[in-house]
Amino acid sequence: MINEFELIKQLQSLVQGLDQTVALGIGDDAAVIDPQLIPAGQKIVIATDTLVCGRHFLEQDKPEDIGYKALAVNLSDMAAMCAQPKWLLMNLTLSDIDEQWLTGFKCGVGDLLKKYHVELIGGDTTSGPLAIGFTVLGLSSQPKKRSDAQAGDLIVVSGELGSAAFALNNPGHNADCDTQLKRPLPRFDVSEAVKDFARAMIDVSDGLVADLGHISEASELGATIHLEKIPVHAAIKNDPHWRNYVLAGGDDYQLCFTICPKDVDKLPADCAVIGHMESGAGVHVYENEQKLDLEQTGFDHFG
Amino acid sequence: MINEFELIKQLQSLVQGLDQTVALGIGDDAAVIDPQLIPAGQKIVIATDTLVCGRHFLEQDKPEDIGYKALAVNLSDMAAMCAQPKWLLMNLTLSDIDEQWLTGFKCGVGDLLKKYHVELIGGDTTSGPLAIGFTVLGLSSQPKKRSDAQAGDLIVVSGELGSAAFALNNPGHNADCDTQLKRPLPRFDVSEAVKDFARAMIDVSDGLVADLGHISEASELGATIHLEKIPVHAAIKNDPHWRNYVLAGGDDYQLCFTICPKDVDKLPADCAVIGHMESGAGVHVYENEQKLDLEQTGFDHFG
Numbered sequence: 001m002i003n004e005f006e007l008i009k010q011l012q013s014l015v016q017g018l019d020q021t022v023a024l025g026i027g028d029d030a031a032v033i034d035p036q037l038i039p040a041g042q043k044i045v046i047a048t049d050t051l052v053c054g055r056h057f058l059e060q061d062k063p064e065d066i067g068y069k070a071l072a073v074n075l076s077d078m079a080a081m082c083a084q085p086k087w088l089l090m091n092l093t094l095s096d097i098d099e100q101w102l103t104g105f106k107c108g109v110g111d112l113l114k115k116y117h118v119e120l121i122g123g124d125t126t127s128g129p130l131a132i133g134f135t136v137l138g139l140s141s142q143p144k145k146r147s148d149a150q151a152g153d154l155i156v157v158s159g160e161l162g163s164a165a166f167a168l169n170n171p172g173h174n175a176d177c178d179t180q181l182k183r184p185l186p187r188f189d190v191s192e193a194v195k196d197f198a199r200a201m202i203d204v205s206d207g208l209v210a211d212l213g214h215i216s217e218a219s220e221l222g223a224t225i226h227l228e229k230i231p232v233h234a235a236i237k238n239d240p241h242w243r244n245y246v247l248a249g250g251d252d253y254q255l256c257f258t259i260c261p262k263d264v265d266k267l268p269a270d271c272a273v274i275g276h277m278e279s280g281a282g283v284h285v286y287e288n289e290q291k292l293d294l295e296q297t298g299f300d301h302f303g
Numbered sequence: 304m305i306n307e308f309e310l311i312k313q314l315q316s317l318v319q320g321l322d323q324t325v326a327l328g329i330g331d332d333a334a335v336i337d338p339q340l341i342p343a344g345q346k347i348v349i350a351t352d353t354l355v356c357g358r359h360f361l362e363q364d365k366p367e368d369i370g371y372k373a374l375a376v377n378l379s380d381m382a383a384m385c386a387q388p389k390w391l392l393m394n395l396t397l398s399d400i401d402e403q404w405l406t407g408f409k410c411g412v413g414d415l416l417k418k419y420h421v422e423l424i425g426g427d428t429t430s431g432p433l434a435i436g437f438t439v440l441g442l443s444s445q446p447k448k449r450s451d452a453q454a455g456d457l458i459v460v461s462g463e464l465g466s467a468a469f470a471l472n473n474p475g476h477n478a479d480c481d482t483q484l485k486r487p488l489p490r491f492d493v494s495e496a497v498k499d500f501a502r503a504m505i506d507v508s509d510g511l512v513a514d515l516g517h518i519s520e521a522s523e524l525g526a527t528i529h530l531e532k533i534p535v536h537a538a539i540k541n542d543p544h545w546r547n548y549v550l551a552g553g554d555d556y557q558l559c560f561t562i563c564p565k566d567v568d569k570l571p572a573d574c575a576v577i578g579h580m581e582s583g584a585g586v587h588v589y590e591n592e593q594k595l596d597l598e599q600t601g602f603d604h605f606g
Contacts, residue, residue, distance in 0.1 A: 083333065
């Protein structure tokens with residue numbers, strides 16, 4: 001089996017020079033973080049996700065893209081908590097040792113480690129069907145919860161929705177959408193800009209209706225949104241399934257959050273108000289004042 | 304796909320009533336720990352391990368045993384750091400939803416969560432080839448490193464070695480050994496008893512020579528041990544491969560650590576001095592004053 005410490009050291013060497021005062025050591029049974037060195041008022045936020053070959057990515061995908069996306073998905077959870085990512089643990093299950101594949105994978109992971117100044121502090125490698133598990137630890141002064149929406153809140157999304165689902169079904173048709181699918185950017189720019197006034201927040205990984213449904217359920221409120229207010233890439237509207245991509249397509253890793261109406265002017269440019277929270281339950285979608293029957297429409301992921 | 308929050312809530316319900324003052328929330332994008340609530344002087348220790356079906360356990364193994372062992376292996380890393388386990392993240396990859404299997408699995412995991420008062424704070428479930436990833440976070444006032452052995456230190460092991468490897472090769476021959484393989488007990492009793500004076504420490508997961516080799520390498524010292532001083536179960540000596548089990552068999556999850564000779568009287572009953580650290584490099588094994596040639600003997604895992 002591959003020497004896991006060697007692999008992890010190689011990845012660490014990509015990010016040398018970063019602040020290493022808080023997390024100590026690799027190559028031991030465990031990594032160590034000293035809570036006394038964490039700035040006052042900051043909480044530790046921990047997110048974990050596993051990506052399995054054949055389900056979350058394909059064997060023929062570029063290893064750079066696989067590594068990038070596996071980490072981006074986890075970093076997006078940090079953005080959704082308004083947390084700054086700090087430390088990473090990597091669990092790598094490899095079916096064989098392909099040096100060229102590993103080099104590509106390391107590049108993809110390393111790109112994001114460097115970009116966001118994240119330190120790899122531990123992990124393990126094992127042999128088996130290809131899968132990647134990342135556990136990210138970050139710091140946040142005000143971690144956002146799904147349950148903090150209030151009746152009357154506006155519902156906001158960042159960026160455009162549906163691009164990744166379009167690209168999954170139409171690979172190679174539009175470069176922007178392909179990039180959104182393969183190289184999603186965790187929206188730390190947005191979470192940083194809205195952290196002082198956003199209430200409930202989630203990232204759109206499973207599809208807008210499903211993820212907004214989590215906010216709705218956790219906050220014990222209903223949500224009404226208007227399809228025509230959701231920003232979408234011009235390219236996707238030619239596809240007859242575009243509504244499905246926008247409402248039920250996952251993998252965009254944009255942020256969906258609620259704000260008090262008085263804060264609407266503080267929103268950054270790349271954010272759009274698409275609806276509001278209200279008493280009741282469930283997510284209700286309108287298109288030009290006409291209510292869409294989501295059950296009947298047969299969208300994926302719903303229910 | 305299975306509802307991961309439902310599964311995690313079910314597991315949490317097994318351990319209700321535990322202290323939940325430090326870690327907050329599940330069912331969000333991430334779990335949150337407040338470092339201000341961690342007692343002064345305690346460091347956060349993080350260990351992660353993935354167990355893959357067909358490699359670390361067999362499909363026909365009882366789900367209770369699979370769940371138990373997957374967690375025990377991770378808890379053992381906590382013991383090897385002299386840390387108290389506090390929080391758990393679970394990444395479960397399931398090939399199908401078998402309620403009976405899940406019930407058994409939850410029992411195995413729940414047994415250990417309850418025994419050691421560990422709180423499940425997050426995780427994910429996904430579909431794919433069966434694999435279990437656990438990330439354990441614990442607290443330690445003095446986390447032990449592999450690099451802290453000194454020349455002249457005595458080398459100590461807890462319990463008996465080789466039992467798990469014997470059981471793997473001779474299933475059903477000896478109940479004690481079968482238990483050691485399927486239900487290893489993380490040696491928190493030993494780590495607690497020796498935490499004030501143990502220097503370098505590791506758990507014996509890959510085999511004594513390999514794991515002591517990690518201490519030797521990290522501490523830049525040689526290690527000499529005497530086979531006849533290593534406690535072994537009476538049953539295993541009938542097997543012609545018993546030396547291999549003792550020296551190279553993994554999976555016993557006993558502790559191996561070094562101490563200053565002056566502290567030898569403080570060792571608990573279940574510990575044995577098996578050798579000493581010295582200047583030089585590598586692990587040297589003697590049997591009745593005769594040096595064993597490990598390379599020639601063809602033991603697994605060596606080198």
